[in-house]
Amino acid sequence: MRNKVSLYFFDRFKQNEAQIHELRYLFWECTQRCNLNCLHCGSDCVSDSSYKDMPFSDFLSAILPLKNVYKPDSINVIITGGEPLLRKDIGACGMALRENGFRWGIVTNGYAYNETIHKKLLASGMGSVTVSLDGLEENHNWLRGNNNSFSKAVRALELISSSNRLNYDVVTCVNNRNIYQLNELKEFLIRKNIKAWRLFTIAPIGRAQHNGDMVLGTEQLNFLMDFIAKSREEKNIDVKFSCEAYVGAYEKKVRPDYFFCRAGIHIASVLIDGSISACPNINRNYTQGNIYKDDFLKIWNQKFQIMRERSWTKKGICNSCKDYKHCNGGAMHLWDEKQENILYCIHHQITKA
Amino acid sequence: MKRKILRKIFGTLSFTGMLFVFQACYGAPQDMYRDIYIEGVVKSNKTSLPLSGIKVSVSNNQTSILTDEDGKFKIYTLPAPELLLKFEDIDEAQNGMFQSKDTLVKPNNKAVFITIGMDAK
Ligand code: SF4
């Protein structure tokens, strides 16, 4: 009964938030250059991108007007890529963001993260980090396409977890090669004193659909949900499923809160070419404007309707879904430009059994 | 205004403690902690000229940075009633050699501004 009541009010909360649409989380795709070549890369990054790194001053001048409307320290700028640490000016960018009141963090593969960079970024006001670790050594190196990537990511984690200042987590892309190793990986992370661990999966779309190792089937997805739910009960490490999908009966068991795709509601991005969108993994046809010709704040205030009013998602399998009122058409990143049907539904995949 | 009141009502009744603690799939967690800002300049006691390349560290060396060509430095760090700042000349004889120095600061608000003089070795 309590669950039904809380879910009802959370649904109302989501609708209300879509109306308020307060920006709280802003991605900056500062580079598309990368020092690894991962099988599951979530961005369009390439080791030698045709896009030049965005000059920091372009990004800063686009977002400064936010200070007229928001308390800047209520906004977290998440610097992403590519690999943000390939930019030599990353500390200076962070310092300027913090001096302007914004909070900031990075998403890194950890390969270039060393003690000098760690101290410099901390001094520049960095408050959060996510490091990717996709299994124990063999599997991580396989997925990252580099034999040193595991040891370097672990070195990064040791530095990061030694800081009381940082809010951090490890993120793992769960696939068919590492899924039955998750317990071992969990023990490893606990031994390394890691406090938070987030797991995500790969949808069978794009190049992933042709890679049988990457995409989980029904049995594996259920295993994953049970693993997370059990680990959360044990409380030895804060394990959670990423925001990627509504998961029916597992809601609130695999995350501290219910599913809420906040793209365009609390989340925006400035992408490498200046495009203004929400999460960087959303189809680039959903771009709402460009900082090189539009006013970012105006776009945030006046556009993004497609993400804030989602009744258009009631089509295809979502149309007949009995959980639609809680899920609201799933993740924005799983809709393509045709908008005919969600590309993949984890909830349906889980309940197939 | 009305929507912000509704936010409180719906948030409370949903029994969800962390309504705004979230992160996107490919994003990092949010920074929720407090920090303080320390800014200063390092000079030679003898010549009063600014000293570049001096390593400034706080919080038991958890955070450190080098002074720039004007002897200036800026550091964000965790707040504490007292902070021990260490100043070390790590570039040896490049602009003279200076004795290391420790300074205790008591930040009473979110920013501290200091000037440090260092003695030659
Ligand atoms: S678009 Fe995807 S990654 Fe972004 S908030 Fe929605 S579910 Fe999460």
Ligand code: SF4
């Ligand atoms: S079918 Fe659509 S509405 Fe239903 S759970 Fe899947 S994504 Fe959500």
